[in-house]
Amino acid sequence: MIIRSLLDTDLYKFTMMQAVLHHYPAAQVQYRFKCRTPGVPLARHIDEIQGEINQLCQLRFQPEELDYLRGLRFIRADFVDFLGLFHLDAKYIRLRPSVEAEGEIELVIEGPWLHTILFEVPLLAIINEVWFRHADPADPPEGERRLRAKIERLRQAGGGVDCAIADYGTRRRYSRDWHARVVPILRDGLGEQFVGTSNVHLARTLGLTPLGTMAHEWLQAFQALGPRLRDSQAVAFDVWAKEYRGDLGIALSDVVGLDAFLRDFDLYFCKLFDGMRHDSGDPFEWGERVIAHLQQMRLDPRSKALVFSDGLDVDKVLALYAHFRGRCRLAFGIGTNLTNDLGPTPLQIVIKMTRCNGQPVAKLSDSPGKSMCEDEGYVRYLRQVFELD
Template structure:
């Protein structure tokens, strides 16, 4: 499936939508912020990733030669939440190679992006799918394409059969998004997955986070915010206790009702809900789950809306943590009729092959010269390099998962 001769990044538009939305918001609110991102592989690869160093360097050199094409800028300008001055910024934007460094430390591949947040925050997704595709190019290809297609066909067939036997409520349909860009097997395979979903299950498949593929296939580009957006506000001069409220307020002021799904697990769901008062609960359309027990999380969300006097059926829960289609359907059935739901599925769609997927991330570790952290609702997802700051953050938000 991978094309081993062409550069991996073919377009600067091939990024997740939430990178563009966060990019715009932070460029407007904190244009001088400086940030640091670090690459981490959480599982054991088939060979040391340090062996990819030279290839990663070459791909990053190519990435930094690209600019946005006029048709890509026109597409972004057609999204009503993208502002004209941001499109003007993108029209002259080019990634700067000096802001990203690649090192081999023994068998470990180290990648660090450090510089103005407006220049480094959008490197993350490119780095991840560059490493992924380079890695899988080196693994045996015999039978991979056939197996991947068979698995995808079985998933779509299973979805349609389940919904045929147990039809979805027309008022609360089963809605699926493709969120697999960062850990895809290859660009060609993700393209095939998205095209096949759009053709085979249009009543359920509503879009992709990959903006390039959304443009190419005429489907909706999906996404709002990621952890880094809220984490950055830990360094913007607000009292630490108030950073979530400041970040949510910044989002409201930037998008004025668009992109109304808030991410909840930067310091845990309980701490989030303490800040998500009636004002925010009315302004935001819903919440996104990314760690911890999804049923517990969803029940907390429904109870919170009810306690505020808000009808939960007017709101939406977006689930996006390690999902596959059967798990998404189970969650849909659990909450059906009580609140609207949708499901973002990533690796299980874009990288379900006979080869084990890499669990790689590239996360913000510092902003404006100070550490930032995420206190996930799942212990393995907590990220911070500064133990003192992490302990302080836990104390402030009473989070000890």
């Protein structure tokens, strides 16, 4: 059994889920799986994947897990009470061999947002681990050697807590057991430079800080939930701020591109949020433009955090740290490069929201190939509304 705890997921799933419970409990959504790595024959393992999904849907939150969540200051008592009754239901999942690409799979999640939001991360972790069970064998000693070499290079950067490192590797990890081995090595090797993990289960069992705020789906959903499409991004940030009242103040900047984000992220939001997260496009250009935007708003960028999380490796972290150090607060969320570097080539797999309340929604990424929407007409309309053409 791959997933053994419903806490074995990223914190931002719970933070978004709580906001959904309080503001949009009736919303209906659709998610779709995509493997960006070409020619991966996942369909040969479909029965094994389905078996793991069935076991996932037997899990319940345990009393000690609910107590842990209740102890997080931004988690409300009514949400924990709801989780005490919650379980994932396989009836919201459709998994079958793809009819469009031989050997691949079609995975669709469809149902109430409140009851489907927790599927994404464990499903991706399941698909990854099932695939690597049957792939070329990994070399754990070599993986640990690589990990310790990365830790040494990060320590030599000399930034300490100014070069904050977090584990963001749950979704594309090699395995559950390897992830549980990696995080204590990071904690012990990096010391105060290691600021926590996005994985709530590991944060609880290892005494670490759970990290995360919002994901793309939060802003995407408002394309269908908001009063006007043009205002959807601003409304999403406003509802988030009302829900968390100063907590969890890192805004995601790339759902409809950086240009549109900066137009919407006015002085009010610049003061309200603690920082911004980069997840697509050139990170150096992004950082320069965000800093310039803060300066234009007459705010000191050194009071704000820039969080980088797009396909990071140690070389990129060190280059970004050298470029931006002293100009803002810096944090780096590293995923696959920490939790799946043992020899076999990692998969590039995602699950993205594609519809909300029967309407298409989309992410217009600043990186080619990261956008995902099944309605090209809607994408053209979205680009027109946000003046991206």
